[in-house]
Amino acid sequence: MFKRTFAVMLSALLLATTFGFHQVSGQSHIDGATEKSRAKVQSIGTGSNARVAVKLRDNTQLKGYISAADQESFTVIDNKTGTTHTISYADASSVKKAGSGISTKTWIILGVAAVGAAVTWVAVKPVLCDGGAQSRFPC
Numbered sequence: 001m002f003k004r005t006f007a008v009m010l011s012a013l014l015l016a017t018t019f020g021f022h023q024v025s026g027q028s029h030i031d032g033a034t035e036k037s038r039a040k041v042q043s044i045g046t047g048s049n050a051r052v053a054v055k056l057r058d059n060t061q062l063k064g065y066i067s068a069a070d071q072e073s074f075t076v077i078d079n080k081t082g083t084t085h086t087i088s089y090a091d092a093s094s095v096k097k098a099g100s101g102i103s104t105k106t107w108i109i110l111g112v113a114a115v116g117a118a119v120t121w122v123a124v125k126p127v128l129c130d131g132g133a134q135s136r137f138p139c
Contacts, residue, residue, distance in 0.1 A: 037092040041066060041074045044097055051098040052076060056091050063098055 044050045050066040054076055062085055064078040073088045 033093070034089045037089045037095050038071075040095040041069050041089070044095070051079075053096045053098045054087060054092055055094045055096075056087070057093045059093075062087070 041052075044052060044066060046066045046069055048065050052064065052066055054062045056062070062076050062078070064076045064085075066074055067077045067084070068075040073086050076085045076087060077083070078085070
């Protein structure tokens with residue numbers, strides 16, 4: 001009888017411990033996401049140039065700029081309607097800088113590379129196609 005009672009109590013203790021640890025790990029994940037959102041908002045900054053796209057935990061997306069940020073929440077103003085949304089960091093699933101496509105610097109680098117390729121082609125083609133080498137590829 002003692003062995004059976006001991007086995008049941010040990011099983012109950014193991015189950016309680018695993019469920020307790022599972023809940024703690026889920027809570028730290030939410031806190032980590034909150035800290036990540038807070039750090040992203042702080043790095044982007046505030047003002048009309050701080051454009052963001054915020055995805056909330058209920059899959060709602062907001063676009064606008066950050067007008068204010070404090071320890072618990074930040075405020076996003078929609079560019080089109082001018083409405084103000086105060087968002088808690090815990091409610092934000094992801095915060096991304098809006099319009100983070102190809103920057104001007106990248107376009108300049110691509111343009112210089114294209115011009116360099118064209119100049120190289122103009123300089124190399126006469127050397128390869130010297131009159132007798134008309135059967136080669138680039139000619």
